[in-house]
Amino acid sequence: MELKDAIFKRRSIRRFKEKPVEKHILMQLVKYGMYAPTARNTRSWHFYIVSNRDKLDEVAKKHPYAGMLKTAGGAILVCGDKSIEPMDGYLALNCANACENIMLGALEHNLGTCWIAVYPREERIKLISGIFSLPENHLPIALLAVGYPDEEKPIPERFEKEKISIV
Numbered sequence: 505m506e507l508k509d510a511i512f513k514r515r516s517i518r519r520f521k522e523k524p525v526e527k528h529i530l531m532q533l534v535k536y537g538m539y540a541p542t543a544r545n546t547r548s549w550h551f552y553i554v555s556n557r558d559k560l561d562e563v564a565k566k567h568p569y570a571g572m573l574k575t576a577g578g579a580i581l582v583c584g585d586k587s588i589e590p591m592d593g594y595l596a597l598n599c600a601n602a603c604e605n606i607m608l609g610a611l612e613h614n615l616g617t618c619w620i621a622v623y624p625r626e627e628r629i630k631l632i633s634g635i636f637s638l639p640e641n642h643l644p645i646a647l648l649a650v651g652y653p654d655e656e657k658p659i660p661e662r663f664e665k666e667k668i669s670i671v
């Protein structure tokens with residue numbers, strides 16, 4: 505798939521076929537994430553590959569906007585590592601870059617993804633840290649649901665010329 509097609513075709517997928525995503529594919533997606541740019545090239549992140557059905561169901565039950573995990577075949581929890589980068593803002597930016605790489609790369613494997621918000625909401629950081637027993641230095645930024653799509657979404661028109669200034 506050409507990069508521009510992936511950019512335009514990526515949509516949040518919230519209905520998946522109930523089929524696990526192979527571990528080696530989740531690993532490959534994490535590898536895409538690790539090639540994202542980071543401030544000072546700190547690569548200040550840690551990735552949790554989640555295949556455990558009970559964990560996916562637990563998040564779906566306790567997080568208000570994570571219902572799609574009931575059918576997702578896996579997930580990737582993207583955390584910032586505070587022991588490498590002390591500023592939360594940089595952790596969030598670095599991890600967001602990794603997330604976009606993962607979401608675009610997933611299309612190459614015919615997978616859909618959906619970003620589940622964690623950072624910066626304190627109650628969700630607490631919730632996710634508890635469910636995954638995260639060490640102190642891992643700040644959960646986003647949980648990405650991954651799975652084989654059971655819905656199709658069109659490419660929306662999003663080009664907004666008025667949001668561009670040529671200076």
Ligand SMILES: Cc1cc2nc3c(=O)[nH]c(=O)nc-3n(C[C@H](O)[C@H](O)[C@H](O)COP(=O)(O)O)c2cc1C
Pocket residue numbers: 514515516517518569570618619620621
């Ligand atoms: C920071 C962030 C937080 C998000 N949180 C959630 C979430 O908790 N649950 C969800 O279903 N979608 C979530 N989304 C997905 C957005 O709703 C989605 O990207 C947006 O509506 C645009 O749709 P598209 O991804 O299909 O282009 C989040 C996206 C971002 C970037």
